Amino acid sequence: MGSWQQHLPILPVVLPLLTGTVLLLISETRHRLRATIALLATFAQLLLALTLLAMTDAQLPAPWHGEIAVYSLGNWAAPFGIVLVADRLAAIMLTLTATLGSAALLYSLARWERAGVHYLPLFQFLLMGLNGAFLTGDLFNLFVFFEVLLAASYGLALHGSGVARVKAGLHYIVVNLAASLLFLVAAALIYGVTGTLNMAELALRVQTLGPDDRTLFDIGAVLLGVVFLVKAGAWPLNFWLPTTYAAASAPVAGVFAILTKVGIYALLRFETLLHATGSPAPFGGEWLFHCGLATIAIGSLGILATQRLERLAGFLVIVSSGTLLAAIGFRGTALTGPALFYLVSSVLGGGAFFMVVEMVQRNRAYAADLLAISFEAFGLQDPASDTEHPDETVGLPIPGAMAFLGLTFVSCALLLTGLPPLSGFVAKFSLLAAAIAEAPGGSSLPSWLFVAALLLSGLAGIISLSRLGMRVFWSGERSTPRLLWVEAGPVAGLIALCAILALAAGPATDYFRATAESLHNPAAYIHAVLPAYAGGAGE
Amino acid sequence: MEIVFALAIGVMAGSGVWLLLRPRTFQVIIGLSLLAYAVNLFIFGMGRLRVGAVPVIDPLKGSSPDLYTDPVPQALVLTAIVISFATTALFLVVLLASRGLNGTDHVDGQETGKE
Numbered sequence: 001m002g003s004w005q006q007h008l009p010i011l012p013v014v015l016p017l018l019t020g021t022v023l024l025l026i027s028e029t030r031h032r033l034r035a036t037i038a039l040l041a042t043f044a045q046l047l048l049a050l051t052l053l054a055m056t057d058a059q060l061p062a063p064w065h066g067e068i069a070v071y072s073l074g075n076w077a078a079p080f081g082i083v084l085v086a087d088r089l090a091a092i093m094l095t096l097t098a099t100l101g102s103a104a105l106l107y108s109l110a111r112w113e114r115a116g117v118h119y120l121p122l123f124q125f126l127l128m129g130l131n132g133a134f135l136t137g138d139l140f141n142l143f144v145f146f147e148v149l150l151a152a153s154y155g156l157a158l159h160g161s162g163v164a165r166v167k168a169g170l171h172y173i174v175v176n177l178a179a180s181l182l183f184l185v186a187a188a189l190i191y192g193v194t195g196t197l198n199m200a201e202l203a204l205r206v207q208t209l210g211p212d213d214r215t216l217f218d219i220g221a222v223l224l225g226v227v228f229l230v231k232a233g234a235w236p237l238n239f240w241l242p243t244t245y246a247a248a249s250a251p252v253a254g255v256f257a258i259l260t261k262v263g264i265y266a267l268l269r270f271e272t273l274l275h276a277t278g279s280p281a282p283f284g285g286e287w288l289f290h291c292g293l294a295t296i297a298i299g300s301l302g303i304l305a306t307q308r309l310e311r312l313a314g315f316l317v318i319v320s321s322g323t324l325l326a327a328i329g330f331r332g333t334a335l336t337g338p339a340l341f342y343l344v345s346s347v348l349g350g351g352a353f354f355m356v357v358e359m360v361q362r363n364r365a366y367a368a369d370l371l372a373i374s375f376e377a378f379g380l381q382d383p384a385s386d387t388e389h390p391d392e393t394v395g396l397p398i399p400g401a402m403a404f405l406g407l408t409f410v411s412c413a414l415l416l417t418g419l420p421p422l423s424g425f426v427a428k429f430s431l432l433a434a435a436i437a438e439a440p441g442g443s444s445l446p447s448w449l450f451v452a453a454l455l456l457s458g459l460a461g462i463i464s465l466s467r468l469g470m471r472v473f474w475s476g477e478r479s480t481p482r483l484l485w486v487e488a489g490p491v492a493g494l495i496a497l498c499a500i501l502a503l504a505a506g507p508a509t510d511y512f513r514a515t516a517e518s519l520h521n522p523a524a525y526i527h528a529v530l531p532a533y534a535g536g537a538g539e
Numbered sequence: 540m541e542i543v544f545a546l547a548i549g550v551m552a553g554s555g556v557w558l559l560l561r562p563r564t565f566q567v568i569i570g571l572s573l574l575a576y577a578v579n580l581f582i583f584g585m586g587r588l589r590v591g592a593v594p595v596i597d598p599l600k601g602s603s604p605d606l607y608t609d610p611v612p613q614a615l616v617l618t619a620i621v622i623s624f625a626t627t628a629l630f631l632v633v634l635l636a637s638r639g640l641n642g643t644d645h646v647d648g649q650e651t652g653k654e
Contacts, residue, residue, distance in 0.1 A: 140615055140618070144618065144622070147622050147626070150626075151625070151626065151629065154626075154629055154633075155629075158633065158636075161636070162640075163640050163641065163648065166633060166636050166637045166640055166641075166648075167637065167641070167647070167648040169633055170564070170633055170634070170637050170646060170648075171646070173626075173629070173630050173633055174559070174567055174571070174630070174646075177571050177623075177626055177627075177630065178559065178571070178574070180622075180623075180626070181571075181574050181575060181578045181623075184578045184579075184581075184582060184615075184619050185578055185581055185582075187582075187615070188578075188581055188582040188585040188612065188615065189585065191585055191611065191612065191615070192584075192585030192586070192587075192612075197611070
């Protein structure tokens with residue numbers, strides 16, 4: 001095998017870093033050059049992610065043994081050096097990030113990229129943080145990548161400026177800075193007790209802790225769990241989410257659809273690694289399950305109460321987070337595979353929905369924009385104005401804009417509420433089937449609670465989406481918005497991917513089940529990272 | 540020394556949390572800075588407090604771990620300081636933007652209550 005393939009796991013981090021740096025050096029006026037570089041780099045990341053996906057599934061010959069790639073930075077062996085670990089779950093998340101990133105980037109090239117400076121570099125740094133967080137096998141490194149992606153997301157959330165964005169961004173930054181400080185306390189406490197930051201070694205060391213140290217470790221783990229729950233948007237730590245997502249510009253909000261899933265990913269990773277040691281409270285078990293149910297309930301209430309499409313999209317993200325939390329916290333491991341399917345489907349659908357919402361609202365925004373401009377000119381404050389669109393657009397408009405918008409809106413609604421025939425239905429159906437199959441094993445109450453929560457949240461979504469959809473599409477007084485190919489293409493692509501996911505539900509389900517199995521067998525992960533410990537570590 | 544150290548962390552964290560919950564953006568940023576100091580000291584303390592020990596191996600002293608203090612928390616503290624410094628600076632910009640756009644330093648961008 002070529003030697004470059006050995007370095008495959010680091011490339012998803014290095015490539016956006018270099019691209020972002022190069023983009024910073026090129027003048028903002030050279031739109032075409034910058035856009036080409038950013039697009040090429042993002043597509044290259046997608047290719048890298050797909051290669052890793054194929055390699056961890058043994059579809060392509062891999063330069064490492066087994067399904068898990070371990071990359072030692074600086075060639076320092078595992079507990080002493082920092083490692084990157086690419087397993088199936090990491091590969092799925094990388095692919096998802098790159099797919100959503102490509103779509104959002106394409107979409108933003110039409111107009112949003114010009115609404116402020118440094119959009120493209122920040123976008124690359126966001127991708128770098130996401131990729132790094134999914135790949136790293138080191139607790140403190142996870143913190144650093146979280147900070148990278150958060151720092152980029154602060155900039156992107158404020159992209160385009162305006163009163164609403166600054167106000168929402170302020171809250172978003174404070175909440176996340178406080179959460180980052182908690183992360184540091186948790187990481188320090190865990191290091192102080194176990195003497196390691198390597199996630200695989202952590203799983204081994206925890207088993208040998210005495211009762212006093214174990215208590216301290218559990219406190220650290222609880223703090224860590226709180227941090228992940230803040231990122232995941234779990235109730236009651238999610239009040240910042242709808243406002244921030246609604247205020248952010250559309251492509252940014254589209255990418256943010258995956259930000260909450262970083263928290264879910266981290267929870268899942270720690271839950272499975274620490275499972276053998278008796279997972280501390282926030283990672284799995286009853287506690288997480290009820291937290292997920294509460295999140296679904298609050299999200300559904302928000303969905304029913306909201307009057308604006310952007311906020312509705314934010315609440316739909318909360319519901320999908322809640323569903324995932326409840327599925328991870330559900331007794332047994334049968335729900336993990338369907339949960340991953342749901343994760344992929346809801347991220348693609350949610351990302352597309354944020355962009356559709358912006359296109360749908362565009363015709364309404366025409367008059368609102370004029371108002372905003374006059375308000376600005378006279379130095380008045382306009383509480384209603386939420387966005388200001390840069391007027392100039394590039395590219396060709398598409399015909400049949402209204403039909404396209406209607407179709408994509410309905411597709412997103414089907415995806416996010418879990419109605420057939422798109423992948424949202426397959427995902428929800430397999431979650432429900434797995435939950436019901438678990439029922440006879442023990443108390444059936446959790447299963448029915450889960451089924452009820454899923455169905456009711458879907459109903460709330462349908463009610464609200466059809467109500468707002470009618471108001472938007474059938475109210476008659478709206479002009480047809482002008483859409484460009486470069487904007488319509490990515491949205492159509494994301495929805496087409498969901499359709500493919502539904503058509504290929506069989507192979508996809510098998511793949512996600514295999515991922516879940518490898519996740520619930522942490523011995524393989526630990527063995528890959530720490531070959532020397534393999535003997536005693538197995539069980 | 541442990542008592543003084545713990546008191547310092549406790550006082551700073553307590554004041555930080557109090558300020559973080561205040562309605563003025565300036566109080567919030569000072570609160571965040573105090574919390575960051577407390578957290579940095581805490582990370583430092585997790586390497587166990589030692590007086591007169593260095594974290595880097597000195598060939599003249601020998602390689603016994605007893606002679607040295609744990610270098611990892613010190614590296615972590617450095618990273619944490621840099622990151623919290625950068626994010627505080629970023630927050631300062633947003634704070635000023637919010638003050639400029641809204642004409643008030645309230646965290647919600649508008650005054651609530653009596654005045």
